[in-house]
Amino acid sequence: MMKTFNFQIKKELANGLGRAGVIHTPHGDIETPAFIVVGTKATVKALTPEQVSRLGVQAVLANTYHLYLEPGDELVAKAGGLQNFMNWHGPTFTDSGGFQVFSLGAAFGEGGLTKFAVGNTETQNDGRVDDSNHAKLAQIDDDGVTFRSHLDGSEHRLTPEKSIQIQHNLGADIIFAFDECTAPSADYDYQKKALARTHAWAERSLAEHQKLDGPQSLFGIVQGGRHQDLRQESAGFIGSLAFDGFGIGGSFDKDDMGTAVRWVCENLPKDKPRHLLGIGAVEDIFTGIENGADTFDCVAPTREARNGSLYTATGRININNAQYRQDFGPIEDGCGCYVCSPRLDGGVKFSRSYLAHLFRSKEMLAATLASIHNLYFFVNLVKKIRQSILDENFAEFKQEFLTRYKN
């Protein structure tokens, strides 16, 4: 089937890694760098597709593991695919499900998930979490992974072929090869072994994808943990295969992230887009872009929104703090989001005081308004970074922004 997918670079940073570009997909263009919003279960939590679109989101990433279990990928196919099912008509991504199999599936019966930091993001539930015991729990072998559903404990098996079949049923524009995401605590020998498996699975994912044909584009995933040689080897190998783009997977310590992304991007073909999986801390986005990542996804903006943690240019505020009850200003002066932008008469539309009331009252509108604000913050930040690349003042913009922003 003919593909309308391609990637154009508009401007590069002086380091030859970071760039601004455009990804063309069958459902529209993504101007990169871009923050891809997570819609785990075929919905961006608490928002209608119109609200998502209106706040400036270009593309949505849904979750293969979750949608395979509920409502099932065949049902989504019958509904006309993910776009039709969720009424989101812009570009879409699905991840491969590997990450969730190793975390959510693996954790079943062990009473919960291991929490650790990816960038600055605590990951749980629908996030990108890892579990150092996954080998024992998820029953991984060279052919694939047997795991239990976190919903009902039923046993399932994912292989590279099965993941690609599911993702073809879901029908997103950009899909990912099935990979093994290792824990940061895994030792070098395990990382090396897992990487070999990820590479074999990448080839099998690609073969299955080519066999099934279709208008979708497949991204291969580079792994290798925190090890320079493994990252470079992985980028070289995955980069040599006929993928349409690449995902950069794995978990990093905050200090490692930029270095690891650089090792990878220096060894990937320049002319294909690169997606940094599950990264969403403000500093990490600057670092990721600077080192060659084109797109990102992260549940942090919406999850933190639901907890009342709201992003501003100087850092996050916790709207549950008592001081905001009597604060009649907007979340952030000058913010252009639906929540913060002034009314036609100049008045405050939704004050911090009102949001504090909604959170105290456990009203659903709290999550909706907070999610709109936080997503706008990220989408708009990445748009501004893109503009700074085009305007050749990325370094100045980064310094100016991070000087004000305290995590």
Next chain:
Amino acid sequence: MMKTFNFQIKKELANGLGRAGVIHTPHGDIETPAFIVVGTKATVKALTPEQVSRLGVQAVLANTYHLYLEPGDELVAKAGGLQNFMNWHGPTFTDSGGFQVFSLGAAFGEGGLTKFAVGNTETQNDGRVDDSNHAKLAQIDDDGVTFRSHLDGSEHRLTPEKSIQIQHNLGADIIFAFDECTAPSADYDYQKKALARTHAWAERSLAEHQKLDGPQSLFGIVQGGRHQDLRQESAGFIGSLAFDGFGIGGSFDKDDMGTAVRWVCENLPKDKPRHLLGIGAVEDIFTGIENGADTFDCVAPTREARNGSLYTATGRININNAQYRQDFGPIEDGCGCYVCSPRLDGGVKFSRSYLAHLFRSKEMLAATLASIHNLYFFVNLVKKIRQSILDENFAEFKQEFLTRYKN
């Protein structure tokens, strides 16, 4: 202060009771009959004010008891009043808080609420519930009511004066006198005694309202349970006072409702609007309008929406039933709501299948979409009833509608 409030009758039914009209308020007109949407805690649950407005809602009714406890009426006054606080700029109502004091407040410490049917609506939590033990639990006396907060058990006291002061702080366009809402199980003697108290409180509410002055309009509440003489006496007395309109309170058996509303409306001044409190079953709306009610409020459409019970022209469907998982049609063909109306390309925007998935996945968007649909159903039904009065074919429309609609 000058009031812009008035009521014009455009057309009457042949029985001389039912009518179509317009209520003018400082924040806009309400074409009656009208379904007033409940926004208990200064938010229509799960919806932004724009979503509420776009689905055709003319006015919102908030809850005095809840807002007095959280965030506090003085805070709402500081925020510029209810409209400003919640960013709803159309007409607003607040009830007097009496009903919730007797139910939610009263029930504190007794491990829950008595449930019973008002019309067809099971009422709980933010609904209009009564408790036959309220005299013991809420410590009612002729001056007012002492009760405990359902949030933290703290002790509070409401009197007619205090209720009006709170409602002036909240600043809704239409506010209600403080009344005692009796249980249907209360005997005639108790009903008579409670009615005398409600009448004394009506006079005190009116005096406090006149003293405070302001742009708001005060509605007196007619009580009297299921007793013809008490209802007629109450309508005669409350109707003789200088209220801007009237509320019809109390709980009814389904069969009684129309008769009780008739007894009341036959004895109220014709030229002032009448609000039927907490009524929201489809048949009851027809009956209420036929017997002289101009406006209604009820939590049923949004509460049932959150449970997955969706209104259609032939009755409610429970979207959680397995049969809807593979149903790719809209909730209702031909429905003009945001959820059901087709996409520009003619496709289904949000299918029953997608809604079933959202409910199974406990996604917040489920409540949002279902609430939009159910509220549209009611708002639109009452609009059609209004048109049928103007077109002089109310009886035909009623028969046609209720022949198809099975509860």
